[in-house]
Amino acid sequence: MNKKKRRLMIRSVILLILVSAVGYTLYANFTKEDRGKLQVGDQAPDFVLKDMDGNTHQLSDYKGQGVFLNFWGTWCKPCEREMPYMNNQYKKYEDKGVQILAVNVGQSDFLINSFSSKYGLEFPIVVDKEEEVQNAYGIDPLPTTMLINPDGEIEKIITGTMSEEDIIEDLESIKP
Structure with a gap:
C-alpha cells in the first residue's frame, strides 16, 4: 500500500509538471506580441x-x-x-x-x-x-x-x- 501511494504521488508530480509546462508554453505563445514591444510613454532604450x-x-x-x-x-x-x-x-x-x-x-x-x-x-x-x-x-x-x-x-x-x-x-x- 505504501508503494502504491508513493507511485501515485510521483505520477501526480510528473503530471503537474507537464501540465505547468504546457500551460506556460501556451501563455508564452499567445502573449509574445505584447511582450518586448515598446509603447507610447515608454522610456526609449539607450543604445x-x-x-x-x-x-x-x-x-x-x-x-x-x-x-x-x-x-x-x-x-x-x-x-x-x-x-x-x-x-x-x-x-x-x-x-x-x-x-x-x-x-x-x-x-x-x-x-x-x-x-x-x-x-x-x-x-x-x-x-x-x-x-x-x-x-x-x-x-x-x-x-x-x-x-x-x-x-x-x-x-x-x-x-x-x-x-x-x-x-x-x-x-x-x-x-x-
Whole structure:
C-alpha cells in the first residue's frame, strides 16, 4: 500500500509538471506580441551605434532634444520615398533642437553609402549590424519611426511611409 501511494504521488508530480509546462508554453505563445514591444510613454532604450563616418551616437547624448529615430533598409521602397523628405527637414530642425537619426538594420557599408550618395543624405545614418537596437525597439515592419521627446520618452510610433507634411508635423511635435 505504501508503494502504491508513493507511485501515485510521483505520477501526480510528473503530471503537474507537464501540465505547468504546457500551460506556460501556451501563455508564452499567445502573449509574445505584447511582450518586448515598446509603447507610447515608454522610456526609449539607450543604445550606442556608429555612423558611416565612424562617429559614435548614443541616444542618451541627445537628452533635452527631440529625436526622430527612423529604422530603414536600402531595399525598402517606402523608406526610399521618405528619406529625401527627412533630408529636406534635417538642417531646419537640427537648429531647433530636433535630431534625425536613421538606423539602418544590418546592411553593408557599400549599400548604405550608395543609397546615401544617390539621395544626398546629410543626416546621421547609424548602422545596427547585429540588429540589437531593432530587436530592443521591437521594430517590424520597415520603415518604422519612433518620435522621442526631450525627456527620452516615446511620443509616437509610426509604421509605413510618411509624406513631407507628416514629417514636418512630427518634427514640430518633439521640438523642445
